[in-house]
Amino acid sequence: MRNFNYWFVFSSIGLILMIESSFMLISAFVGEIYNESAVTSLYLSALATFISGLTLSLIGRKRRKEKRISQREVYLTVTLVWVLMALYGALPFLLGGAIPSFTDAFFESVCGFTTTGSSTLINLEAFPKSLHFWRSFTQWIGGIGIIIFVMSFLPLFGGGSSQFYNAEATGITKEQLRPRISDITRNMSITYLGLTVVGFLLFWAGPMDAFDAACHTFTSISTGGFSTKQASIAHFNSAYTEYVAISLMFCGGTRFLLLFNLFRHLSGKIFKDEEFRWYAFMILGFTCVITLSLYLDGNVFSSIEKTFRTVLFQVVAAITTTGYATTDFLRWGQFYWFLFLAMVLFCGSEGSTSGGMKISRLVILVKNTRVVFRRQVHPQALYMVKINGQVYANAVVEKVLAFVFLYLTIVGIGAIVLSFTGMSFNESIGTAVSSMSSYGFGLGRFGPSGNFSSATVFAKYVLCFLMIVGRLEVFTVLSLFTKSLWKR
Numbered sequence: 001m002r003n004f005n006y007w008f009v010f011s012s013i014g015l016i017l018m019i020e021s022s023f024m025l026i027s028a029f030v031g032e033i034y035n036e037s038a039v040t041s042l043y044l045s046a047l048a049t050f051i052s053g054l055t056l057s058l059i060g061r062k063r064r065k066e067k068r069i070s071q072r073e074v075y076l077t078v079t080l081v082w083v084l085m086a087l088y089g090a091l092p093f094l095l096g097g098a099i100p101s102f103t104d105a106f107f108e109s110v111c112g113f114t115t116t117g118s119s120t121l122i123n124l125e126a127f128p129k130s131l132h133f134w135r136s137f138t139q140w141i142g143g144i145g146i147i148i149f150v151m152s153f154l155p156l157f158g159g160g161s162s163q164f165y166n167a168e169a170t171g172i173t174k175e176q177l178r179p180r181i182s183d184i185t186r187n188m189s190i191t192y193l194g195l196t197v198v199g200f201l202l203f204w205a206g207p208m209d210a211f212d213a214a215c216h217t218f219t220s221i222s223t224g225g226f227s228t229k230q231a232s233i234a235h236f237n238s239a240y241t242e243y244v245a246i247s248l249m250f251c252g253g254t255r256f257l258l259l260f261n262l263f264r265h266l267s268g269k270i271f272k273d274e275e276f277r278w279y280a281f282m283i284l285g286f287t288c289v290i291t292l293s294l295y296l297d298g299n300v301f302s303s304i305e306k307t308f309r310t311v312l313f314q315v316v317a318a319i320t321t322t323g324y325a326t327t328d329f330l331r332w333g334q335f336y337w338f339l340f341l342a343m344v345l346f347c348g349s350e351g352s353t354s355g356g357m358k359i360s361r362l363v364i365l366v367k368n369t370r371v372v373f374r375r376q377v378h379p380q381a382l383y384m385v386k387i388n389g390q391v392y393a394n395a396v397v398e399k400v401l402a403f404v405f406l407y408l409t410i411v412g413i414g415a416i417v418l419s420f421t422g423m424s425f426n427e428s429i430g431t432a433v434s435s436m437s438s439y440g441f442g443l444g445r446f447g448p449s450g451n452f453s454s455a456t457v458f459a460k461y462v463l464c465f466l467m468i469v470g471r472l473e474v475f476t477v478l479s480l481f482t483k484s485l486w487k488r
Helices: 006-033 039-061 071-089 091-095 102-113 129-144 146-153 158-168 181-204 210-221 232-236 239-252 256-265 274-297 304-319 334-345 359-377 394-419 425-436 457-471 475-481
Strands: 385-387 390-392
Touching: 006 039, 006 071, 006 129, 039 071, 039 091, 039 129, 071 091, 071 102, 071 129, 071 457, 071 475, 091 102, 091 129, 102 129, 102 457, 129 181, 129 210, 181 210, 181 239, 181 256, 210 239, 232 239, 239 304, 274 304, 274 334, 274 359, 304 334, 334 425, 359 385, 359 394, 394 425, 394 457, 394 475, 425 457, 457 475
Parallel strands: none
Antiparallel strands: 385 390
């Protein structure tokens, strides 16, 4: 470990923590507006976070460039950033006594930064507004990925920026090889900020006040799902609000670079993109199938439009892994449980805020299966996996297969471990899939009508691990446990 660049790790983590402290101060300003006593916990948390970040930054400032940056430093830094952000992000909940249990506060913070809609809170309306804002803000921060946000405007990572991008960003696209990393991250962040402003104005134009509009915008565009109301979006009983949320969730699950080209250059490239077409078709297909099935089962709501809107909302929320609900869809029957679990495995697009394994990997798996069948019939023929006319080498396909295997294996092991904590078969599988995919809803007690307050302490830490591993897409975290990474 003599060649390990500890100083780079210290300075990078320190920078992120100082930025996190500034976000806490923004939440404290909201507390000042509403004259809340909880604002003290935000000030103390911001101070503690800033001092910790400044100390780490000063330790590594002078020497962080003396040694080269390898994958070891990058993977460790990215993983520690997410763990420490969640750890310090729990302080506002703890110090004010809003969530007196450290486990529950840490769980809530991890759910926030990983944009998972799970929660242990049972009376959201009584929760302080400033902490509601911080809670929603953590999902907005985690949605774009704070490392990508920092890289957009602070070119401090030098030659290691592409390594950070690969460790932080989701998916398998080769698009980052063409323009500079700084251009990609800046365009993604501009799109994210623009959609946030538009979403806030649209929500505010409906029945929401400015506070609720801001919080729900943060958690819609980040595909997180935290709400300020116990009944979630259903509290507002507004078709307009639901359609706005659907639109924001849909955008959050779309690759931001495609949206940037659409809004900035009026480019129609988005409609030619194979992954986007699969994404849109899956939403439309699942919506039509479930709506028709509910109609045949006699489970129609007050009107056909409301039935379609409710199903569309839940399908978009599932495929984008947004933990919103306007109804308890588990009551529809076990057939629908299977459909929703399938939806949250292969979710939104790469380069979006959604979780799961990403539709791009599903496209590669399907196309590779077709190639295998063709080679079986014509062994001498040359067939390749292509997406958008771009050939993907066998190495990429092999990595996708390995990723899917690891992803499902971790879900399976997680479900087995959770079953030892008292969860039923359905609950353990549902929560494991939900946590890895950053969705939020499980099955049984942990569905839309329940929460995770009844889970054991050990189960909550297992779920935190699954959420972090799922957010960093397996390889970044698991690579830390391989001997080859740490060899000189």
